[in-house]
Amino acid sequence: MPNKNVQFLDLGLVPYKETWDLQESLMAHTAAIKLGNRNLAEANVSTTPNFLLFCEHPHVYTLGKSGDESHLLMQESFLHTIGASFFKINRGGDITYHGPGQLVGYPIFDLENFFTDIHLYLRMLEEAIMRTCAHYGLMAGRIEGLTGVWIDPESDNPRKICAFGVKASRWISMHGFALNVNTDLSYFGHIVPCGIATKGVTSLQQELGHEVDLAEVKQRVLANLQELFQFNPEHVSRETLPKPEINEL
Numbered sequence: 001m002p003n004k005n006v007q008f009l010d011l012g013l014v015p016y017k018e019t020w021d022l023q024e025s026l027m028a029h030t031a032a033i034k035l036g037n038r039n040l041a042e043a044n045v046s047t048t049p050n051f052l053l054f055c056e057h058p059h060v061y062t063l064g065k066s067g068d069e070s071h072l073l074m075q076e077s078f079l080h081t082i083g084a085s086f087f088k089i090n091r092g093g094d095i096t097y098h099g100p101g102q103l104v105g106y107p108i109f110d111l112e113n114f115f116t117d118i119h120l121y122l123r124m125l126e127e128a129i130m131r132t133c134a135h136y137g138l139m140a141g142r143i144e145g146l147t148g149v150w151i152d153p154e155s156d157n158p159r160k161i162c163a164f165g166v167k168a169s170r171w172i173s174m175h176g177f178a179l180n181v182n183t184d185l186s187y188f189g190h191i192v193p194c195g196i197a198t199k200g201v202t203s204l205q206q207e208l209g210h211e212v213d214l215a216e217v218k219q220r221v222l223a224n225l226q227e228l229f230q231f232n233p234e235h236v237s238r239e240t241l242p243k244p245e246i247n248e249l
Helices: 016-037 076-082 118-135 185-190 204-208 214-229
Strands: 005-013 051-056 060-063 085-088 095-098 102-108 149-151 159-169 172-180 232-235
Touching: 005 214, 016 051, 016 085, 016 102, 016 172, 051 214, 076 085, 095 172, 095 185, 102 214, 118 149, 118 159, 118 172, 118 214, 159 204, 172 204, 214 232
Parallel strands: 005 051, 005 232, 060 085
Antiparallel strands: 051 102, 060 095, 102 172, 149 159, 159 172
């Protein structure tokens, strides 16, 4: 029986590496359950969990496995001058920026609890962000051939407001989306965001002309995800999350 419960946790401001390790741990936990189910009769199969993490990060640049390192426009040795760090990671996509005032969402879903279609999964994540932008009176949408959610996508001046980069293994997802709410957009000037040099970035604050209540944005994004994926959110604490051992290679 598919499990439509999602354990939800808002981590607040947390270092990037810490959340990457946490995602890997939760993914390994879910994968171990799936592996253990393989030779069991249906009546004895254990349900697999789903997790959703919200957070903000200190200033950090992350480069996807297919990304171009030259899209970081300053030497790594100078990143400390702007208080930023840099990680090469195992999601899809190119380089992006995370920082305070940005809502980062990491769904660690067993997609077999929902649907086994990675493209539909991405469209659903995008739709949740588009609905959130619509609540604030902003026209947001997609641009064919490009990732992300864009403000005024059909205009001569589309601006990316949300970046996406995901990984899935055994239908378990990790990584996710980064929605610019009150983000310091000057940090995007040190990269070619998502490898797209010809289009700009924006934030809710930039578009609306005032700071936006981040807590309210989180509530709206969570509600939109809940409606689209038809899940039941269970608010949990960090201490209740599973802590499987991950073997060192």
